[in-house]
Amino acid sequence: xxxxxxxxxxxxxxxxxxxxxxxxxxxxxxxxxxxxxxxxxxxxxxxxxxxxxxxxxxxxxxxxxxxxxxxxxxxxxxxxxxxxxxxxxxxxxxxxxxxxxxxxxxxxxxxxxxxxxxxxxxxxxxxxxxxxxxxxxxxxxxxxxxxxxxxxxxxxxxxxxxxxxxxxxxxxxxxxxxxxxxxxxxxxxxxxxxxxxxxxxxxxxxxxxxxxxxxxxxxxxxxxxxxxxxxxxxxxxxxxxxxxxxxxxxxxxxxxxxxxx
Amino acid sequence: xxxxxxxxxxxxxxxxxxxxxxxxxxxxxxxxxxxxxxxxxxxxxxxxxxxxxxxxxxxxxxxxxxxxxxxxxxxxxxxxxxxxxxxxxxxxxxxxxxxxxxxxxxxxxxxxxxxxxxxxxxxxxxxxxxxxxxxxxxxxxxxxxxxxxxxxxxxxxxxxxxxxxxxxxxxxxxxxxxxxxxxxxxxxxxxxxxxxxxxxxxxxxxxxxxxxxxxxxxxxxxxxxxxxxxxxxxxxxxxxxxxxxxxxxxxxxxxxxxxxx
Numbered sequence: 001x002x003x004x005x006x007x008x009x010x011x012x013x014x015x016x017x018x019x020x021x022x023x024x025x026x027x028x029x030x031x032x033x034x035x036x037x038x039x040x041x042x043x044x045x046x047x048x049x050x051x052x053x054x055x056x057x058x059x060x061x062x063x064x065x066x067x068x069x070x071x072x073x074x075x076x077x078x079x080x081x082x083x084x085x086x087x088x089x090x091x092x093x094x095x096x097x098x099x100x101x102x103x104x105x106x107x108x109x110x111x112x113x114x115x116x117x118x119x120x121x122x123x124x125x126x127x128x129x130x131x132x133x134x135x136x137x138x139x140x141x142x143x144x145x146x147x148x149x150x151x152x153x154x155x156x157x158x159x160x161x162x163x164x165x166x167x168x169x170x171x172x173x174x175x176x177x178x179x180x181x182x183x184x185x186x187x188x189x190x191x192x193x194x195x196x197x198x199x200x201x202x203x204x205x206x207x208x209x210x211x212x213x214x215x216x217x218x219x220x221x222x223x224x225x226x227x228x229x230x231x232x233x234x235x236x237x238x239x240x241x242x243x244x245x246x247x248x249x250x251x252x253x254x255x256x257x258x259x260x261x
Numbered sequence: 262x263x264x265x266x267x268x269x270x271x272x273x274x275x276x277x278x279x280x281x282x283x284x285x286x287x288x289x290x291x292x293x294x295x296x297x298x299x300x301x302x303x304x305x306x307x308x309x310x311x312x313x314x315x316x317x318x319x320x321x322x323x324x325x326x327x328x329x330x331x332x333x334x335x336x337x338x339x340x341x342x343x344x345x346x347x348x349x350x351x352x353x354x355x356x357x358x359x360x361x362x363x364x365x366x367x368x369x370x371x372x373x374x375x376x377x378x379x380x381x382x383x384x385x386x387x388x389x390x391x392x393x394x395x396x397x398x399x400x401x402x403x404x405x406x407x408x409x410x411x412x413x414x415x416x417x418x419x420x421x422x423x424x425x426x427x428x429x430x431x432x433x434x435x436x437x438x439x440x441x442x443x444x445x446x447x448x449x450x451x452x453x454x455x456x457x458x459x460x461x462x463x464x465x466x467x468x469x470x471x472x473x474x475x476x477x478x479x480x481x482x483x484x485x486x487x488x489x490x491x492x493x494x495x496x497x498x499x500x501x502x503x504x505x506x507x508x509x510x511x512x513x514x515x516x517x518x519x520x521x522x
Contacts, residue, residue, distance in 0.1 A: 051308075051311055052311075073340050074340045078334050078337075078338045078343075082334050082338050082339075083414075083416065085363055085410075086362040088414075089364075089365040094365075095364075096359065097360075097362070097363050101343050101358070102358050104350040104355075128484040131401075134399040134401075140392075147343060147353070149350060153344075153347040154344055155344065227518050251283070
């Protein structure tokens with residue numbers, strides 16, 4: 001089976017031009033087939049503010065009204081995606097930018113309204129493995145923005161961590177996939193403020209124990225849930241690491257948290 | 262040789278939701294391989310206004326400063342491109358949205374400064390036929406935004422008519438290409454205000470005569486220059502037609518102006 005790396009970078013890296021440039025250089029050097037998934041960072045919020053669009057958050061989640069889905073589509077699938085693609089092309093990566101609408105590669109449905117109407121937020125229904133495989137096998141390095149579409153062509157805002165886990169899971173039937181979550185911390189920390197307290201390996205039993213003891217930063221739980229979901233779905237290894245430590249994974253000296261069932 | 266249609270739609274169609282929906286339905290029905298190139302319409306100008314970015318025009322051409330290239334990248338390669346792609350996917354077209362940066366499919370260079378500095382405006386240097394062919398042969402229907410990149414990864418704003426002609430010309434070595442410019446008039450008009458005065462066929466001799474007599478609307482000249490350029494470069498037929506008359510070309514009853522050397 002061909003190796004494929006699915007790599008997600010967080011918003012804090014995108015917001016820092018130097019960190020992003022370094023990360024892209026490291027990404028371009030990876031010899032194996034690879035996909036980059038990016039979040040949006042602060043640019044979407046800043047643009048919404050400038051346009052007088054109120055950012056509504058409920059329980060830390062953005063409510064996506066019509067104006068907001070337009071803004072995130074512009075910023076994620078337009079500005080950030082194309083800047084990353086153009087930069088990667090200039091340093092030898094045959095980057096091709098897509099979002100979930102392209103090739104209907106990630107089909108979603110609007111999140112059902114229960115207590116809260118999240119608006120144009122998409123829960124992933126299906127990954128179009130056939131179209132993605134055609135692009136990967138044609139030696140394009142996909143750069144994926146977390147915008148999806150439903151069956152009628154409505155664009156939807158989808159969580160980038162979830163998108164990365166869904167893509168990695170779906171492609172694990174065809175490729176030997178590793179999933180890397182790169183962000184601004186060196187891994188899952190035992191003590192939130194101590195960067196030297198990286199937990200090097202988390203399995204399901206330890207995860208349950210950490211959650212029971214409130215030892216995991218709340219913000220890490222959705223990321224870890226996505227990581228375990230991918231691991232259960234056949235992704236060979238899932239790492240959570242600092243973006244600047246990307247190379248350590250490929251040098252077999254990982255500075256990272258490895259998530260495995 | 263396989264047939265390929267390169268179809269450009271103008272901004273006035275994009276600005277009209279009903280006209281755009283009808284056009285996309287007609288586009289999706291075309292059985293041959295096809296590429297859609299879209300301009301931006303008024304949305305970029307409106308967004309720039311809302312953001313307080315001054316639109317500077319010199320001789321009818323937009324000066325593209327740093328803020329403006331960000332806006333057009335967001336609007337053209339993000340909002341408009343992905344809305345079109347999502348809609349086409351929902352009606353049976355395997356649409357994939359790209360700009361010139363993706364797969365470095367259209368490499369450009371910043372227009373040299375002579376009397377006027379146009380800013381981040383790109384003149385096309387090279388079309389990456391190899392990458393485009395891989396996408397076309399994988400049965401993707403490309404939707405192309407007129408944003409390009411230079412060799413160092415700087416995004417550039419490129420005229421959509423020129424982009425369509427360059428893509429059609431470059432692909433004419435591999436496919437039997439027809440280029441269609443679809444806009445809000447039924448063709449090149451002998452009398453600017455009379456939609457019944459469509460000139461059905463223009464060759465080089467007639468074009469020179471029309472220009473000498475001031476019989477061509479000045480705004481049509483760049484479009485016609487692009488059309489003749491494509492024709493000289495091996496594009497089999499070039500049509501200029503109303504977007505609503507797209508089907509007439511495929512029914513062999515063209516309501517259009519045919520441009521041929």
